[in-house]
Structures are given as C-alpha cells and as structure tokens.
Amino acid sequence: MKILLTNDDGINAPGLYALYRQIKTLGEVAIIAPAFERSAVGHAITTVDPLRVSEVRKDGELYGLAVSGTPADCVKIAIKSLLPHRPDLVISGINQGPNTGMNVIYSGTVSAATEATMLGVLAFAISLDSFTSREFEYAAEFAGRLAQSVIEKGLPAGTLLNVNVPAVPRDKISGVRVTRQGMAKFTEEFHKRIDPRGRAYWWLGGELMDTDEEEETDSAALKDGAVSVTPIHYDMTDYKNLDVIREWKLTK
Amino acid sequence: MKILLTNDDGINAPGLYALYRQIKTLGEVAIIAPAFERSAVGHAITTVDPLRVSEVRKDGELYGLAVSGTPADCVKIAIKSLLPHRPDLVISGINQGPNTGMNVIYSGTVSAATEATMLGVLAFAISLDSFTSREFEYAAEFAGRLAQSVIEKGLPAGTLLNVNVPAVPRDKISGVRVTRQGMAKFTEEFHKRIDPRGRAYWWLGGELMDTDEEEETDSAALKDGAVSVTPIHYDMTDYKNLDVIREWKLTK
Numbered sequence: 054m055k056i057l058l059t060n061d062d063g064i065n066a067p068g069l070y071a072l073y074r075q076i077k078t079l080g081e082v083a084i085i086a087p088a089f090e091r092s093a094v095g096h097a098i099t100t101v102d103p104l105r106v107s108e109v110r111k112d113g114e115l116y117g118l119a120v121s122g123t124p125a126d127c128v129k130i131a132i133k134s135l136l137p138h139r140p141d142l143v144i145s146g147i148n149q150g151p152n153t154g155m156n157v158i159y160s161g162t163v164s165a166a167t168e169a170t171m172l173g174v175l176a177f178a179i180s181l182d183s184f185t186s187r188e189f190e191y192a193a194e195f196a197g198r199l200a201q202s203v204i205e206k207g208l209p210a211g212t213l214l215n216v217n218v219p220a221v222p223r224d225k226i227s228g229v230r231v232t233r234q235g236m237a238k239f240t241e242e243f244h245k246r247i248d249p250r251g252r253a254y255w256w257l258g259g260e261l262m263d264t265d266e267e268e269e270t271d272s273a274a275l276k277d278g279a280v281s282v283t284p285i286h287y288d289m290t291d292y293k294n295l296d297v298i299r300e301w302k303l304t305k
Numbered sequence: 306m307k308i309l310l311t312n313d314d315g316i317n318a319p320g321l322y323a324l325y326r327q328i329k330t331l332g333e334v335a336i337i338a339p340a341f342e343r344s345a346v347g348h349a350i351t352t353v354d355p356l357r358v359s360e361v362r363k364d365g366e367l368y369g370l371a372v373s374g375t376p377a378d379c380v381k382i383a384i385k386s387l388l389p390h391r392p393d394l395v396i397s398g399i400n401q402g403p404n405t406g407m408n409v410i411y412s413g414t415v416s417a418a419t420e421a422t423m424l425g426v427l428a429f430a431i432s433l434d435s436f437t438s439r440e441f442e443y444a445a446e447f448a449g450r451l452a453q454s455v456i457e458k459g460l461p462a463g464t465l466l467n468v469n470v471p472a473v474p475r476d477k478i479s480g481v482r483v484t485r486q487g488m489a490k491f492t493e494e495f496h497k498r499i500d501p502r503g504r505a506y507w508w509l510g511g512e513l514m515d516t517d518e519e520e521e522t523d524s525a526a527l528k529d530g531a532v533s534v535t536p537i538h539y540d541m542t543d544y545k546n547l548d549v550i551r552e553w554k555l556t557k
Contacts, residue, residue, distance in 0.1 A: 095348030095377070096410045103498075103506035125347070125411075130507060134495045155423055158348045158416075158539050159377075171407055171490070195557070202553055209546045211488075229555040233542040236463075238423070243386040246355075254355035255382055280557060284550050285541040287410050290485040294461045294536045301454055303481040303534060305447075 054080030054204060057131055057140040057169075060148065061124045061161030063090045064109050064117055068147035068181060071189035073116075075197045076144065083140070084109075084117025085131040087124060087161075092150075096164040097123045104130060124165035132172050142204055143169035147192050148180035151217050153271035153281065154237030154262070163215055167287050170213040175203050177213055182275045183220035191226060192218040195280060211288065217271055217281040227278035234283055235270030237262055306332030306456060309383055309392040309421075312400065313376045313413030315342045316361050316369055320399035320433060323441035325368075327449045328396065335392070336361075336369025337383040339376060339413075344402075348416040349375045356382060376417035384424050394456055395421035399444050400432035403469050405523035405533065406489030406514070415467055419539050422465040427455050429465055434527045435472035443478060444470040447532060463540065469523055469533040479530035486535055487522030489514055 056076055060069045064086040076082050088107070105121040118135060120127045128143060145165035152160040162178045169176035179196050181189060195218055208214070215234075219226060239262055243255045266273040274281035308328055312321045316338040328334050340359070357373040370387060372379045380395060397417035404412040414430045421428035431448050433441060447470055460466070467486075471478060491514055495507045518525045526533035 090353060093350045093352045095346070095350070095416065097346040097349040097375075098411055098509065100345045100509050101342065103508040104495075105504075105506055123349075126509075129509070130495055133493075134497065134507060155539065157541055158419065158423075159350055164347065164410075167410065171410075199555070202555065206553060209543070209549060212543045212546050214550070215541075223557065226557045229557050231547055231551045231555070233544070233547065234540055236540075241385075243356075243382055245386065252357075254357055255386060256355040257350065257352055257378075257381070280555075282550060282555060284543040284546045286543040286546075287407065287541070288486055288488075289409055289467075289537040289539070289541070291461070291464045291536040291538040292485070294464050294538075295483055295485065297461060298466070298534060298536045299483045301458060303451070303454065303483070303532075305475065305478045305481050305532060 055138055055140045056080055056082050057143045058082060058084045059086045059124055059127045059145050059165045061087065061091050062149055063087050064119045067187055068149050068189050071193045072144060072147050072196055075193035076200060079197060079200055083136060085120060085127050085135060086117060087127060088119035088121050091123050091161050093159045094123045094161045095159050096125050096167060098125050099123060124161040125168040128165050128168040132174065140174055142200055143174050143176040144196060144200060146179035147189050150180060150184045151182045151275060152180040152215060153217055154235040156239060157215060157234055166213045170211060171287060175208055177203060177216055179216040181218055181220050186220035188220045191223045211286050212284050215283040215285050217275055219275055219278050225278060226280060229280040229282060230274040232271045232274050232281045232283050233269055235266045235272045237266050237272045307390055307392045308332055308334050309395045310334060310336045311338045311376055311379045311397050311417045313339065313343050314401055315339050316371045319439055320401050320441055323445045324396060324399050324448055327445035328452060331449060331452060335388060337372060337379050337387060338369060339379060340371035340373050343375050343413050345411045346375045346413040347411050348377050348419060350377050351375060376413040377420040380417050380420040392426055394452055395426050395428040396448060396452060398431035399441050402432060402436045403434045403527060404432040404467060405469055406487040408491060409467060409486055418465045422463060423539060427460055429455060429468055431468040433470055433472050438472035440472045443475045463538050464536050467535045467537050469527055471527055471530050477530060478532060481532040481534060482526040484523045484526050484533045484535050485521055487518045487524045489518050489524045
C-alpha cells in the first residue's frame with residue numbers, strides 16, 4: 054500500500070508527524086508537504102511562479118520533501134512528477150484546528166485531498182478540533198483505521214472524506230457521525246493598524262466560531278464529542294436551483 | 306444600486322475596465338481588486354500577513370482600491386472594512402479565460418463571488434472564453450443585463466452564478482444556457498528546468514482543456530457558442546453518498 058501524506062501547516066508540523074508515525078505501519082509512506090504554513094489558502098495552485106523542492110531530514114533520515122507551494126501544489130507535483138509510483142491513498146493532516154462549516158472552502162488541508170480526488174486517487178483530510186492541543190494520538194489512530202476502510206471499500210468517484218476529530222483521548226470520544234457540511238462560520242473582523250513607518254495595514258483577526266448548528270452537521274458532531282466524517286465533492290453545481298435560474302429565461 | 310466590482314487578473318486588467326464602463330451606468334460602482342494578478346488562487350485568504358490598500362487613479366480620477374491580497378480578501382475587506390455601505394451586488398470579472406469544469410475550484414474569479422455570497426451579498430462571476438481575445442464588449446453588456454435581473458429577482462440563499470461568455474460579438478452568440486459544472490479539466494504537466502545557478506525548479510505548464518462534455522455542461526455551452534450560466538454554492542457535501550459512507554458503520 055502506497056500512501057502520500059501532506060498538510061497545510063507545513064512539513065515540520067507535529068500533526069503531520071503524529072500521522073506519519075501511525076500510517077507508516079500500513080505500508081510505504083511518502084511525505085510531500087508545504088515548506089511553510091499555508092493555512093487558509095483554499096484550493097490555490099501556483100502558476101505564475103516556479104516551485105522549489107527540497108529534502109527534509111528527521112533523526113538523520115530522509116523524512117520527506119518540502120515544496121515551496123500550496124497543499125494542492127504538493128499533491129499535484131507529487132503525483133505528476135515526484136513520486137515514482139501513483140499512490141493508493143492521500144491523507145492530508147492532521148490539521149491543527151477544525152475544518153468544518155463554511156470554513157471548509159478556505160481549507161488548505163481539505164484542498165490537498167480534493168486535488169488527489171480530482172487526479173483519481175482515494176483521499177481524505179483529517180483535522181483536530183483545537184488550535185492549541187497536541188492531543189493527536191486518537192486522531193492518528195482513527196486515521197489509520199479509516200485508511201484501511203477507504204482502501205478496502207473504495208470511495209464513489211469524485212468523493213473524498215473530510216474528517217474532524219475532537220481533541221480528547223479515545224475514552225472521551227462519544228462516537229463517529231457521518232455528517233453534512235454545516236453553515237457555521239468565523240465571526241471575523243479586520244484590525245486596522247499603523248506600522249512603525251506611519252502607514253496603515255489591515256489584518257484579519259477574530260476567530261470565534263458560531264456553533265449553533267443542526268444535529269446532522271460537522272460542527273454539531275464535534276460539540277457532542279463525536280468524530281465527524283463528511284463526504285464532500287468538487288462539483289459546486291447547485292442542482293436544486295437549476296430550474297429557478299432557468300425560469301428567468303435569460304436571452305442573449 | 307450599490308455595486309462592488311472585483312476580479313483576479315488585478316485592478317489594471319482590461320476585463321475589469323470593460324465591466325466598469327458598462328456597470329457604472331446602473332448605479333454607484335466601487336472597484337476593490339487585487340493589486341496584481343492572482344489567478345488560480347482558489348478561495349485563498351490572507352491570514353498570516355497583513356493587507357495593504359492603495360488608491361488607483363485612471364484618467365486623473367479615483368478608479369478603485371488595490372489590495373495586496375487575493376480576490377476573496379478583496380471582497381471580505383471591502384464589505385467588512387473599506388466600503389461605507391454594504392453593496393447590493395458583487396460582480397467578479399470579466400476574467401481573461403474560461404472558468405468551467407473542474408477548474409472552477411481553482412478560480413479566484415469565482416471565489417470572490419463565493420465570498421460575497423458567504424457574506425450574504427448577491428453575486429456573480431463572469432469570464433470570457435479566451436486567454437488572449439479582448440472581445441469584452443458583449444460579455445460586459447450581458448453582465449449589465451444580468452446584474453439587473455439578479456437585483457430584481459434575487460438569488461436563493463447561498464447560491465451564486467458562474468457565467469462564461471464566448472469571445473465573439475453579439476451576433477455570433479447562439480443563446481444562453483443554464484448549465485451544470487462539467488468535469489472538463491486541463492491536461493497539465495510540470496516542466497522541470499535548471500535555473501541559471503544550476504538548481505532545479507518545476508513550473509506547471511500545459512493548458513489544453515479537454516472539452517468532450519455532455520450537452521448540459523458549462524464547457525459544452527461555450528463550444529456551441531452559447532453563454533453558460535451555472536448556479537453554484539459553497540456547500541461541498543456529497544449528499545447522494547452520505548448513506549454510502551453511513552453503511553461503513555465506522556466506530557470510534
């Protein structure tokens with residue numbers, strides 16, 4: 054079993070290392086990840102600049118390849134150019150912080166898995182529901198079991214899984230729920246400040262997530278201490294409203 | 306009517322100017338767009354760096370504000386911080402090049418309109434089906450009429466329109482089709498090269514779009530010389546496969 058690991062927190066992130074230690078027991082594991090944190094880059098790819106690739110060593114051994122691009126770049130260049138064989142599975146994570154609700158659309162972690170799916174490779178993204186906790190152990194264990202299920206059962210064409218795990222030990226987890234993407238979002242504001250040279254700059258701040266969500270959503274699962282598994286896809290068509298717009302009878 | 310214009314080709318792009326000249330006849334128009342080309346950045350937002358904002362003048366008058374960020378950043382900072390009033394409508398474009406098929410997910414043009422929708426503002430994205438033609442006239446005219454329709458009829462909550470227009474004059478347009486997002490994609494490869502200092506770099510190239518698509522898709526409409534209007538949304542849940550994954554009976 055050939056598995057590619059990536060993330061958006063950067064190749065030196067502890068969540069990726071926790072995932073690696075678990076997944077390496079399952080087969081041949083390669084790590085190809087952004088050189089630096091590339092959070093909130095969504096499905097960005099790098100086209101106006103070239104990419105650089107460099108080896109990263111850990112404990113005296115080759116750990117992986119750092120790419121000067123986004124998570125989607127990493128998966129694209131890994132599958133198209135850097136890996137000697139096509140991977141059987143791509144896992145993106147373990148992200149530091151949840152990827153639920155409206156924020157899924159900003160997620161570099163999810164976009165790496167989406168890119169793999171677009172290239173026809175099985176994939177899931179996995180995130181820890183905390184921006185600070187280093188409680189990655191249970192999430193890594195769950196990733197290992199899910200990897201086996203995904204390889205064994207496959208996924209419908211064009212579908213990937215977006216997994217979010219509470220930041221608690223195994224005995225505190227209340228269960229596993231297959232959920233839909235909720236509509237929770239960050240209440241964020243720009244802070245306008247003045248730099249040391251007297252010029253204005255704006256910085257996006259405030260990351261309080263509203264979690265008043267319906268039972269079947271991703272963030273409601275986390276609130277109840279359950280692992281959330283959401284099947285997602287990259288077809289953004291709003292099928293239920295095709296006819297609404299057709300009734301407009303637009304003319305040239 | 307207060308309308309915000311943005312794009313991903315940068316504030317000085319001719320497609321944005323063509324749009325501006327048409328839309329300014331409809332009401333109060335503001336332009337807040339990336340300082341430079343930010344194509345293929347998907348729904349990236351800037352969180353690890355601050356944003357800068359500067360005035361851009363054209364023909365001696367204030368034309369708009371250039372933001373040192375992505376298209377989604379522009380819409381977010383415009384609505385949350387820079388505009389004195391909430392806009393009634395956001396239009397993103399006119400993009401140089403189509404945003405159809407799988408590539409919608411990489412599109413900065415579309416993500417700007419998506420961001421507006423997430424903030425509860427009516428929005429559409431509009432792209433010209435050519436990377437080189439400056440035939441923006443008909444696309445701008447169509448944008449003007451569509452803007453009036455959208456304001457008049459509204460859009461379902463969470464829905465935006467992704468519009469693609471053939472790069473031909475009005476009398477060559479075969480009609481307007483409400484379509485679904487197709488699965489066409491670029492056949493792209495990385496070129497590995499050696500820089501003047503002897504080090505390797507990789508650059509994504511090759512942009513031949515496969516267009517062997519079913520009738521009701523966005524790229525099939527363009528192929529037939531028709532304007533394509535696709536209702537899209539940011540809920541990525543793959544509803545039809547929720548039960549497939551539920552049958553896996555995942556346990557903690």
